[in-house]
Amino acid sequence: xxxxxxxxxxxxxxxxxxxxxxxxxxxxxxxxxxxxxxxxxxxxxxxxxxxxxxxxxxxxxxxxxxxxxxxxxxxxxxxxxxxxxxxxxxxxxxxxxxxxxxxxxxxxxxxxxxxxxxxxxxxxxxxxxxxxxxxxxxxxxxxxxxxxxxxxxxxxxxxxxxxxxxxxxxxxxxxxxxxxxxxxxxxxxxxxxxxxxxxxxxxxxxxxxxxxxxxxxxxxxxxxxxxxxxxxxxxxxxxxxxxxxxxxxxxxxxxxxxxxxxxxxxxxxxxxxxxxxxxxxxxxxxxxxxxxxxxxxxxxxxxxxxxxxxxxxxxxxxxxxxxxxxxxxxxxxxxxxxxxxxxxxxxxxxxxxxxxxxxxxxxxxxxxxxxxxxxx
Amino acid sequence: xxxxxxxxxxxxxxxxxxxxxxxxxxxxxxxxxxxxxxxxxxxx
Numbered sequence: 001x002x003x004x005x006x007x008x009x010x011x012x013x014x015x016x017x018x019x020x021x022x023x024x025x026x027x028x029x030x031x032x033x034x035x036x037x038x039x040x041x042x043x044x045x046x047x048x049x050x051x052x053x054x055x056x057x058x059x060x061x062x063x064x065x066x067x068x069x070x071x072x073x074x075x076x077x078x079x080x081x082x083x084x085x086x087x088x089x090x091x092x093x094x095x096x097x098x099x100x101x102x103x104x105x106x107x108x109x110x111x112x113x114x115x116x117x118x119x120x121x122x123x124x125x126x127x128x129x130x131x132x133x134x135x136x137x138x139x140x141x142x143x144x145x146x147x148x149x150x151x152x153x154x155x156x157x158x159x160x161x162x163x164x165x166x167x168x169x170x171x172x173x174x175x176x177x178x179x180x181x182x183x184x185x186x187x188x189x190x191x192x193x194x195x196x197x198x199x200x201x202x203x204x205x206x207x208x209x210x211x212x213x214x215x216x217x218x219x220x221x222x223x224x225x226x227x228x229x230x231x232x233x234x235x236x237x238x239x240x241x242x243x244x245x246x247x248x249x250x251x252x253x254x255x256x257x258x259x260x261x262x263x264x265x266x267x268x269x270x271x272x273x274x275x276x277x278x279x280x281x282x283x284x285x286x287x288x289x290x291x292x293x294x295x296x297x298x299x300x301x302x303x304x305x306x307x308x309x310x311x312x313x314x315x316x317x318x319x320x321x322x323x324x325x326x327x328x329x330x331x332x333x334x335x336x337x338x339x340x341x342x343x344x345x346x347x348x349x350x351x352x353x354x355x356x357x358x359x360x361x362x363x364x365x366x367x368x369x370x371x372x373x374x375x376x
Numbered sequence: 377x378x379x380x381x382x383x384x385x386x387x388x389x390x391x392x393x394x395x396x397x398x399x400x401x402x403x404x405x406x407x408x409x410x411x412x413x414x415x416x417x418x419x420x
Contacts, residue, residue: 112394113395132383
């Protein structure tokens with residue numbers, strides 16, 4: 001009788017202990033350092049739950065009878081079916097204001113240029129021995145967009161979902177450290193001081209309502225594989241902008257976002273078992289995630305510098321770095337960096353424009369990767 | 377090696393396609409905003 005109660009303690013392995021420690025570290029980073037706490041706390045806690053021997057939170061056989069664990073159930077319901085990341089997009093869409101992008105549509109170009117890290121990292125990952133599907137799933141960390149990373153990885157590399165999600169969310173919270181270093185390396189002080197014209201176009205309600213519908217139709221026709229990603233993002237935005245569903249829009253911004261985030265985090269944590277996580281591949285994925293963010297930032301900055309060769313009114317090249325989709329953190333970082341060079345420089349709205357363009361760029365990049373890699 | 381070659385091919389194709397699509401968005405949005413905000417200039 002007593003042995004049945006002590007079986008958990010007696011079966012603890014070194015891997016279990018290490019993974020529980022990783023869970024505790026994620027909890028520490030989320031709670032103490034406030035690095036993406038909404039995701040890292042559920043992932044960290046779930047990591048502890050799945051690494052307890054004979055945990056009833058995961059699938060197990062008891063006396064020859066199969067018992068489905070709640071965490072595996074959540075994973076099957078929400079990740080395998082792609083429901084959770086898509087619902088998160090509805091929430092994200094309902095929080096985004098595309099106004100700054102509509103005022104200055106040239107920012108669309110940076111939303112594309114700063115996705116360079118996705119594609120470059122995919123190439124580097126194949127050199128390190130990952131197959132093309134795994135490499136695409138790792139490269140998409142460079143989307144700087146957790147739900148897109150999870151969406152693509154759940155298609156191509158379910159076993160790598162844990163480290164990919166942890167890398168995506170960790171580096172997103174490290175944008176204030178990663179981006180300034182790369183920007184300073186690639187730009188001169190004079191370039192960082194460039195002031196940009198403030199746009200005076202008034203964006204009326206009608207434009208804001210038509211925009212998400214038009215983007216969905218255009219993007220879906222050009223890249224059908226991105227329809228679900230773009231469509232759910234834009235649907236969320238339409239809820240916000242249409243003006244007749246304020247209560248539902250608020251629910252999407254709060255209740256939906258909060259509930260799905262908890263479910264998403266817990267289900268991602270269910271993949272953080274010792275046998276899946278404690279592999280040399282995990283370290284490579286974490287490293288490649290950093291490489292992706294560096295390439296993204298460099299791609300955006302260098303593209304802006306390239307455009308400046310042809311432009312009469314120069315663009316501050318730092319704006320290019322805001323083309324990653326880490327919204328709104330990247331825009332704030334660029335604005336603060338600009339102010340640190342010249343306190344009278346006000347780049348926030350331009351950076352926000354590039355940042356929301358990056359949101360569209362990253363979901364499109366995810367759809368493009370699914371289409372191109374999926375056909376191999 | 378095959379994966380590496382495929383990754384380069386997909387990487388280049390994907391990146392330039394993405395830039396092309398977002399360039400089209402830029403172009404269409406400019407026209408769209410001009411069309412729908414005619415006569416509405418902000419004084420600020």
